[in-house]
Amino acid sequence: xxxxxxxxxxxxxxxxxxxxxxxxxxxxxxxxxxxxxxxxxxxxxxxxxxxxxxxxxxxxxxxxxxxxxxxxxxxxxxxxxxxxxxxxxxxxxxxxxxxxxxxxxxxxxxxxxxxxxxxxxxxxxxxxxxxxxxxxxxxxxxxxxxxxxxxxxxxxxxxxxxxxxxxxxxxxxxxxxxxxxxxxxxxxxxxxxxxxxxxxxxxxxxxxxxxxxxxxxxxxxxxxxxxxxxxxxxxxxxxxxxxxxxxxxxxxxxxxxxxxxxxxxxxxxxx
Ligand code: G3P
Ligand code: CA
Numbered sequence: 001x002x003x004x005x006x007x008x009x010x011x012x013x014x015x016x017x018x019x020x021x022x023x024x025x026x027x028x029x030x031x032x033x034x035x036x037x038x039x040x041x042x043x044x045x046x047x048x049x050x051x052x053x054x055x056x057x058x059x060x061x062x063x064x065x066x067x068x069x070x071x072x073x074x075x076x077x078x079x080x081x082x083x084x085x086x087x088x089x090x091x092x093x094x095x096x097x098x099x100x101x102x103x104x105x106x107x108x109x110x111x112x113x114x115x116x117x118x119x120x121x122x123x124x125x126x127x128x129x130x131x132x133x134x135x136x137x138x139x140x141x142x143x144x145x146x147x148x149x150x151x152x153x154x155x156x157x158x159x160x161x162x163x164x165x166x167x168x169x170x171x172x173x174x175x176x177x178x179x180x181x182x183x184x185x186x187x188x189x190x191x192x193x194x195x196x197x198x199x200x201x202x203x204x205x206x207x208x209x210x211x212x213x214x215x216x217x218x219x220x221x222x223x224x225x226x227x228x229x230x231x232x233x234x235x236x237x238x239x240x241x242x243x244x245x246x247x248x249x250x251x252x253x254x255x256x257x258x259x260x261x262x263x264x265x266x267x268x269x270x271x
Contacts (some may be wrong), residue, residue, distance in 0.1 A: 006081065012256065022098070035149060130146065216240060236256050
């Protein structure tokens with residue numbers, strides 16, 4: 001019995017950092033493009049700024065995905081708002097992504113609040129995977145701020161949430177346990193990377209965790225891990241599924257959720 005409803009038995013397709021092969025990752029355009037593609041859900045990394053705003057950024061530093069530099073957790077939101085988070089992106093063929101001309105918001109840093117506002121405005125039904133990233137200087141503040149923001153969007157601790165499709169993911173078990181304490185009704189996904197110790201590979205998960213998110217390299221070399229988890233009632237998410245062979249492998253194995261930079265291509269393969 002799995003928590004995620006799989007339309008027609010096929011795996012759910014999640015846009016990783018938005019439709020990040022088509023638009024600059026983690027920009028609003030990446031997410032609205034994903035909505036337009038008809039994905040089943042979105043994935044977003046969150047980090048705390050120096051003034052404790054949650055922003056959607058993968059890397060510890062601003063360098064790769066903006067025209068600025070510096071560690072996100074040491075910069076205030078106002079500084080991140082001054083940067084251009086879109087112009088760095090070049091598509092695989094060397095061209096620039098399709099852009100709505102003169103859109104002043106295009107290169108703007110995306111806060112979690114703006115992303116959730118857009119989700120609520122456009123399509124509340126999407127599965128929303130929020131991954132917390134962890135600079136140690138903030139300890140549990142990341143989770144507390146996340147719960148604060150989710151509450152603003154209707155999540156009341158102890159009641160049924162207004163955002164039933166939110167999942168919180170992390171590589172940090174400590175982070176997941178903090179979330180469990182703050183908002184026990186939100187399902188948790190424990191991320192496991194290929195270099196992780198083998199303890200997770202027998203299908204066991206720490207108590208209170210609902211699902212596992214596996215690095216696709218684990219699934220390539222140890223496919224039996226999918227069944228091992230499902231036998232114990234866990235949903236199995238796999239990232240980052242961009243190649244045809246991996247989509248086919250995951251389909252054969254009955255993976256529940258495919259997280260991809262190329263959701264358009266993955267959905268075309270599943271049709
Ligand atoms: O969806 C899980 C995946 O995003 C974890 O890896 O480095 O892309 O955040 P990363
Ligand atoms: Ca992520």
